[in-house]
Amino acid sequence: MLESVRNNIENSKLAERGETIVVGISGGNDSTALLHILWALNSHYQYGWKLHAVHLNHGFRGEEARRDADYAEELCRFLGVTFHLFERSIPDVMKQTGAGAQEASRAVRYELYKQIALRTGAAKVAVAHHADDQVETVLFRLLRGTRLSGLAGMPVRRWLVDGSVELIRPLLHLRRAELERYCRENGLSPREDSSNRSRKYARNLIRLDIMPLLEQVNERYSEHILSLAAAVREDEACLQKLSEDRLKAVVIKQKNGDVTIDADKFQSCDVALQRRMITLILSYLSSQIEWSSQHVEAVLRMIEGNRPSAELDLPGGITAARMYGRVRFQTDGQKRHSPIFCYQLAVPGTTVITESGAAVHTFYRDGPIDWERIPDHAAVFDADRLPGPLCVRNRKQGDRMPLWGAAGSKKLKELLIDAKVPQKWRDRLPLLTAGDEVVWVPGIRRSAIAPVSERTKRVLYVEVEFGEEWREVLM
Incomplete structure (x- = not known):
């Protein structure tokens, strides 16, 4: 196991010697394995990593959540890893933002990861997503509505803070069963989040009910989905590069929270590139939202309309407005502060x-x-x-x-x-x-x-x- 993760990290250059790494830890099986593996690699191979673990109490499960935090803190004390504990009321965040429980929790966690990374000078934030999570993600996106890019699944790395902090997934090539076996073999007793058994969350329903049924159809279904995701990532890398190049020629103005494009130049591009350019723009304006095909198609219809002007409201307080050959994308923050013109x-x-x-x-x-x-x-x-x-x-x-x-x-x-x-x-x-x-x-x-x-x-x-x-x- 250690050699497998070590080879993955070194071959993909996920972490360099002497770097500070922030590790997300819930106290569950996967994140416990991730922290212990990074600590073990650091000890055995003298990478010189400075590890910081971040735990968030979401305010959902009362005493159970406090015991999760105690376990995570005790593990960090045993390993000699700096521990950062945060408590947030995710129900309050849900009321304020209108987001669902899992979406709100993820947004708060990742914001805390960024805060600690910037405070400690960390170059990397490591999270414990594994191959089964990848399968679940592809199925979830497919059922919710996605284009080719969604079938690529989660990348092994992406920028969390542009140019300075990367999010990395060192365990993405491993299966959940392998991580469970690692914890048992190393005397670890991770906590189990009871909410993971609740079928009110769509992802849990996929994991608990749909994936076992798919295994009855083809016991190798997950291998095929992972193979598809890998092939799609290669195709997407090529199409993404083309889209980025074309978008540079289409953009008239770009600043924080405000992008204006030339509608005629945009529509001269192949529709496959148009969809990707829209996703690039929306992701630039809000990286916390997973933009679905419905959002992209709505923007396409608005741009292609035959009326002289049109406007579309999108999640995250973003609007897209078309007016005489131009399309302007804005966030709420930009709309509140009218520019001088x-x-x-x-x-x-x-x-x-x-x-x-x-x-x-x-x-x-x-x-x-x-x-x-x-x-x-x-x-x-x-x-x-x-x-x-x-x-x-x-x-x-x-x-x-x-x-x-x-x-x-x-x-x-x-x-x-x-x-x-x-x-x-x-x-x-x-x-x-x-x-x-x-x-x-x-x-x-x-x-x-x-x-x-x-x-x-x-x-x-x-x-x-x-x-x-x-x-x-x-x-």
Whole structure:
């Protein structure tokens, strides 16, 4: 057993000599075996690893959970491994986030792993997933709905903190029975979590009922699933590289919690790459969510729609919005903090205001104006009397506007309050400016600047097309 894990670690370069490694330990069979194996390898082969064990009491099982924590702490004391104990109320986390028990528990555990890794300078976080867990994961994803990438199963390594901390799975090639035998042979008495026998959790139902039935169909079914997962990982590595390369050419803007892509370039790619690019974007915005094929297909349908604009709400507070050739993905954090924007207006032409989910169309027109047919979100100006270059921006402190049909000017803030524009929308509302003057608040009020008269030689027509999200705001 030790040689098998040692060869796996060295051949895959999962851990280097002298590294600090954080080990997740529940006190159960698998994590107990993992910690003991790493400790034994470190002792026998002088790797110089500094081991830190992290245990989380989830707040579910009362005294049973406390005894699990005591066992994990006692084992670490015996092995001389630094022990970190945390207690969190996962039921409270579930209420706050709406996540299920296992999803919430996993999110909290992995956040604690990251905290300890960063605090101790650890390069690796080791978890005890094994081959049977891999089979269970592939079946779970298949039944829940997944594409080819989901059938690849869990990777032996992935970044937990980009560029600095890796999550590793040194036992992924071993079976559960092998780890149970290791614990018995080494005098270990791991704890058994009673919740692992509860069929209210889908994964438990797969492990306890479905997998034994599959074994009756073919006793080697798990080998075939593991072989499939290995082949899919090889195919996925190739397709993933192609997707990453294409995504670089498609992205217009990318920053924390905010990604904008060119819809036309995106749709020119093969649909197999499109799906992977969507998953890459969603995983960048939230790595804690396992994005399913339903999420990906919903985004694809939204992008392919024939309406000029559309918006889609996704888990984790993420939205995807399409507007005139662009698709913008945002997290809640980015939506709460409206960015400052200012675009020089294309005259004539169309200017897409990504931050507002709007597009501004302009053109020159001749002949008399049919005032009755000008829509609410359009305005006309004497092009030769505008006081400066035309831009579209969001509001600034102190903005005022001379009002059409009224004496004097009015503060923009008061104008928006009178129009009952919700506060959270005010910084996103696009304003038309000419030089330093605000000349139009679309859908609300036009200024007294550059009116069209009988002396006008060139009429500038400006119309703003708002996305669906603005319907209730500017009715």
